[in-house]
Amino acid sequence: MKRVCTRQFRNLTRLRSFGEVREKISRSINHVCLSRRSFHGSACRLGELELTSVRYPHVQRGKYATLTEKDVDFFQKLLPQRVLQDPSELDGYNIDWMRTVRGNSQMVLRPKTTSEVAEILKYCNERHLAVVPQGGNTGLVGGSVPVFDEIVISTQLMNQIISLDEVSGIVVCQSGCILETLDNYLAERELMMPLDLGAKGSCHIGGNVSTNAGGLRLLRYGSLHGSVLGVEAVLASGEIVDCLSSLRKDNTGYDLKQLFIGSEGTLGMVTSVSILCPRRPKAVNVAFLGVENFEAALQTFQLCKGMLAEILSACEFMDQESMQCIQENLKLTNPIKSYPLYILIETSGSHGSHDEEKLNAFLEAAMGKGIVQDGTIAMDVTQRQNIWGLRERIAEGLLHDGYNYKYDISLPLPKLYEIVEDMRQRLGSKVTRVVSYGHLGDGNLHFNVTTPEYNKEVLGLIEPYIYEWTSQVRGSVSAEHGLGFKKRDCIRYSKEPNAVKMMVKMKKLFDPNGILNPYKTIPL
């Protein structure tokens, strides 16, 4: 049952069978639903976490029309039984997953087809009614919730898989398909989604594409700018832009679909996508390792890139503070001893025993060189999921602390941990935790600070310091979460003024009345 590890890997501990199985249901603790599932329909209350007006008092409502009875009649006729207005149903659409942005939308529309989306947008554009497209509402920058009273256009009912070409591995589907549902559908056909993330159980593919979500396997499968072959989107005017190609090659001028990938619903609402899916690997292995410092983490990554080469499918890291957070707040168990840093390595290949041999050889070498101190390899699917749960559930664990200051930074690898150590010094005992983890394989640091409640002084110690530092080392202030509402004013730290000007011009061209996801992405 247990694969034998070599002498050099002497500290290897067997993975205990975890008491905790990764929870997949929404939980409501202290009035806050914490798993990265959406909380539509669950009884969440905000209480003291109602922070939009506290943190963003400078943001003023734009000059949009307000909803009239005539408007409501129009939408009810267009979408019978698919217009939500009951206040008890609206909370889940008005509040973001982080529970730091709360809008006050009075209406949620649930279209099923592209032409219904086109009708909605045409009407809203003529009436100057602002809208916010929303998928699973799992975003981390307040991009998918209204800021004021924007009408929510939910993709919940746009969940049809349109076609699958099993030979080329191209799936075409509506934007409201849940990522995990798509992946399960593909699994039956020996294919997989090229994207995986903690929120997979509730995020919608349209939201993934609109935010250019990165996730856990970007190292292996690249970004959605490469995997998405086609996009169908509806512009503010109601015009449908059909770029839903399923071609690998198409050089007929501007690649317009790219404009909808990562523009967070500000240029058009994505209604369908076409995605190139890789073959599902036959053998997957996951190892969880302990290292003494960030230099050793980098050496581990370098070594595994060399020794595991094309079978390496993920290389993630988390620090001891992340581990403490999930131990204390989620009661998860560390399968090895305590180390300053932990590395999760995943291989995905076509030959089980060959892959295992390679992984064991890598572990022997890493331990032999003294780079890795300790580790464990998952022996079955449950153990694999449990190891992944340690990494994927940190975001959830952090919310239990109270208020979470969240930063998603792309950095040159050698610089990745500098800011964490610096910030620990800077913040000292003023905060509950300083936590860092992320995608070592693609240079993406998730830096998080928590305090029992929102604390302006702490925020002032973090910002703009962290952004200025990121800018100086030519990093990006948003690696994969987007800018949404919360980060839009930080764009200038990563994009030069002329680039921002061009974005503003594009926005005006695509959406002259500014009705599409206002207050997001583009700075004021």
Ligand SMILES: O=C(O)CC[C@@H](O)C(=O)O
């Ligand atoms: O919570 C975060 O900071 C990151 C969330 C997500 O991108 C992850 O990689 O787990």
Ligand SMILES: [Zn+2]
């Ligand atoms: Zn991430």
